[in-house]
Amino acid sequence: MNARSELVERFFRYAAIESQSDERVPTLPSTAGQHELAALLAAELRDLGLANVVVDRNAIVTAMKRGDRPGVPRIGFIAHLDTANVGLSPSVRPQIKRYVGEDLCLNRDKDIWFRANEHPEAEAWRDQDIIFSDGTSVLGADNKAAIAVIMTLLSHLSSSDAHGDICVAFVPDEEIGLRGAKALDLSRFPCDFAYTIDCCELGEVVIENFNAALGEIAFTGVSAHPMSAKGVLVNPLLMALDFVGQFDRSDTPECTEGTEGYFWFNDLLANDSEARLSVMIRDFDKAHFERRKQLIAEAAELSKQRYPSGRIEFKISDTYQNISDSLGDDRRSIELLLAALEELDIKPKLTPMRGGTDGAALSARGLTTPNFFTGAHNFHSRFEFLPIPAFEKSFQTALMICRLAVK
Template sequence: MIEKQHIIDRFISYVTIDTESDPHSAATPSTEKQWDLANKLVDELKDIGLEDVTIDENAYIMATLPANVDHDVPVIGFISHFDTTPDFTGANVKPQIIDEYDGLDIILNPKDNMKLSPSYFEDLKQYKGQTLITTDGTTLLGADDKAGIAEIVTAMEYLVQHPEIKHGKIRVGFTPDEEIGRGAHKFDVEKFGADWAYTMDGSQIGELEYENFNAAGAVVTVKGKSVHPGYAKGKLVNSILIAQDYIDLLPKIEVPEQTEGREGFFHLHTIKGNVDKTQLEYIVRDHDKQRFENRKQLLIDLAKNLNEEHGKEIVTVEIKDQYYNMKEKVEPVMHIVAIAEKAMKAVGVEPIIKPIRGGTDGSQLSYMGLPCPNIFAGGHNFHGPYEYVPVESMIKAVEVIVKVAELTAAEKK
């Protein structure tokens, strides 16, 4: 159905363009280099035969594959993001193609003896005999989410070339800055005009997700007082040590490395400080809305307790909600999940329905009026040098998109 080399070439043409986003930039897109891939995608969408291809001043791309049926069919969309995370460099990506993977260690970087090993990354074992695309150990790969883009473009191209496959109107959307939580912020849902959509932004083959974390970011600021240490008794207030006390008061087991499934956590990801001032940056996550609210309140209560202990306000907390669990918006229209599940089974993929331990554009879009479950894009180990994607998983994702379009055409509007 889908030519393997064709999707490999397309994917590599995307990942070799650096599109790392920047959380410290107020612009949209947050980095100028995201335009490089955005403009390429606009040209490519036109070349494969899509209509109404647009890109706005913020680099949001939309395009249309017109219906080829006479009856009214729900308008569906497929969405992916073209930025890559700032957690690890996406510059000068040099993909490695591993044909007929033998199930053993893959040497990513001989110089540093860096290996992609099934003894550590057990998911590798299920891809023995397949074609893998890996990094060279010095960058991330960018399958998150350029695999999703490659799959959507390839599926649309296939549908254009095979008009015998009946489908309704399909909308395509590509966004910047998803990795810094802004991918949906300037997405024009009304202009997109879909009844529902799917983000192609999941991980391993079979993933189908309509639940995600409720998410917030918190900045805890501790104010100290710097005094010459030789004459500091009763005067010096060491903000670093008070910050340490704050850290120690949080539940030790409620951290990412000790939680799974629907279990929430507090994740301390950045510390900046000296005696005079220390800042702790947390992300707060929970699938359950009430537990999410309780977590945020705990951060506030701990600051209050430390302030009372020291007799003055030395700890402050700023909390900002980032996104919410899309389950609340998808459950009333669960047939859209059922269509994706049926499509997977029809092309020989066993659905893995589970909550996302993270976020996706789909969660924000769902709250903006566009219900948007998440379908696998095929990659593993995102955001670092051990990232890889099996080509066969990408091909199956293309088949799922095509089948979703076909099944939706059978659903009268």
């Protein structure tokens, strides 16, 4: 089977397994489907003849393809098992459609259309075959396209391809805090450097991303009957809204771009007695990131002064950090990736990622892990799509990295 056909066949097979993560579940993995996908991949890795295939109780899969060139870098590739839960169906039904620059019907029964004027990014792929969902779910190219790339790479690295040792890892729950990458036993992933293949259109390379933290603020009010509420009642919902009101309305995801950071107040639960507020804190610059966390503390202190008979408590937990802060002087991984793109005549697009990847967690643990593209667009959306030519370029990039590493 040629690489293009195998990529597509594998993607369809992996996409058929429901593996949305669930942030409400504290176990690792958070959903049973990730166990199912992990077991399937482990079996396929064994069939491909890889060594040291392990799938643990946390659905973390690791293995190694032995190379024939000692003394060359040992390269790692890592992808995540979960897809994002954005309130759409967990069942993915991929389909291939040729895009000719006109509106595409993704689902006739539900009248779901991919509108050409709403998606100018598709114009670059006019007259090409593209993988879409049926519009009721995300496509799951984030990150099953990467899983298909890695598995096809392992399948196509034949005895005629000189290469060093290749380490692979598949981890759960990336979408809910990089949980799997943080739990990965690096002794089972003993590479000199690694690559995530996660999101991003053709040519995109990520060597910097947000520093990220989660803030959780609890407001305890004083409940009272309206007939005797004056001077007594402290409404925790209003306390929370007043807290949010202390922040710049333009300092939010929908008002920022590039390397601009933000606060994202994204969850609020309240009743007569208490309210709980969550905020995502993001910034590329480490000093600015720490200042943002300090602003949460200052807002809490001001709220205490405004509501002396109420109570405000907060907790801030770091989620991941900027890959660039961990690069140091060893830039072999980046140089090798850029050389592979040049060899394939792919223009690199160094993109500050307004999010995080497993590479952020691994880089913070001392394993340099930049990211490169799967070729897909519109992640976490019913209009996510994967141009097959870009998908194939992702595979070719991974293959070229392995080949150039031995030169």
